[in-house]
Amino acid sequence: MKAVVRKEYGGPEVLVLREVDRPVPGAGEVLIEVRAFGLNRAELYMRRGEWGDAAAISGIECVGVVAVDPSGRLAPGQTVMACMGGMGRTVNGSYADYVVVRHENVISIDSNLDWAALAVLPESYAVAWTCLHGNLALRPGQRLLVRGGTSSLGLAAIDLALQLGAQVYATTRQTAHKAGLLEAGVEQAIVAEGALAGAGWDDELFDAVLDLVGNSTVFDSMRATRPGGRVCLAGFLGGMAPIEGFNPLSQMPSGVHLSFFGSFEFGGANFPLSAVPMQRIVRMVEAGRLRPRAGKAFGLDQLPAAHALMERNAACGKLVVVR
Secondary structure, eight states, X not given: OEEEEXXXXXXXXXXXXXXXXXXXXXXXXXXXXXXXXXXXXXXHHHHHTTTSSOXXXXXXXXXXXXXXOTTSSSOTTOEEEEEOTTBTTTBOOSSBSEEEEEGGGEEEOOOOSOHHHHHTSHHHHHHHHHIIIIIXXXXXXXXXXXXXXXXXXXXXXXXXXXXXXXXXXEEESOGGGHHHHHHHTOSEEEEOSSOSTTTTOOOOOEEEEEEOSOTTTHHHHHHTEEEEEEEEEOOOTTOOOOOTTOOHHHHSOTTOEEEEOOGGGTTSSSSOGGGSOHHXXXXXXXXXXXXXXXXXXXXXXXXXXXXXXXHTTOOSSEEEEEO
């Protein structure tokens, strides 16, 4: 089969198309014929070696059809979505014609959407739904701030939060992206490279903040949250550098709850992927109630160019690869 393999850690040029053996599913695993997959910033960090040791074939999500399920639980040809767990991190991922995935990280789907449209959904919408309904316990009418709102995860969170009836605000680092955020339905698009103070924000504290920028902004996000409110850190758009000299006594406001979510937890006992209503999300997309923002589509052999575009923050929606 064809697969894009990372020959070493480095820039987009280290991704090369090769012929490799088709994987064989073991007990508790499913072999999926990959039809499309979305690209994620985590895959940039893995490619550059900033994630630590990572599988040579990246890709943390996909949509496709079941090729082989040794357990017989899923029929050949069944449409499925899969995301994270160990995909592309501890085991080879979806940058290939076929991928082996643990049963716990596979969801069967019925849909009339095409592969490119389906590929926008698994990682971004599953993570956004989990953060909004779990970590943030967001309720209708609450004020939510999404930091990093123009990312694919940020746009998914905005989409889902508006359906929930929240008042949604979002940040971007580029003035040119404000119009896109307003078109997505936010109350206000705030241009902020770092601190929110002085960035045109109305200074009314938020009930919840989904911080996708990361360690560089998380304390500022907490200061923008009311006592009893919640902040969820779920992305590292600003890089993965750790917080130096972390001191809760002087840096964390009293009464604000801080949590983290990583999609590598999906499929575990605490975060079953089956708890995410992906079939309902698909139906909402089909009905036009959710509006995923699709970016450019690439072929498997164009992955280096896709990575380069993502690295320049010029994606303008979820980049997908379609076979």
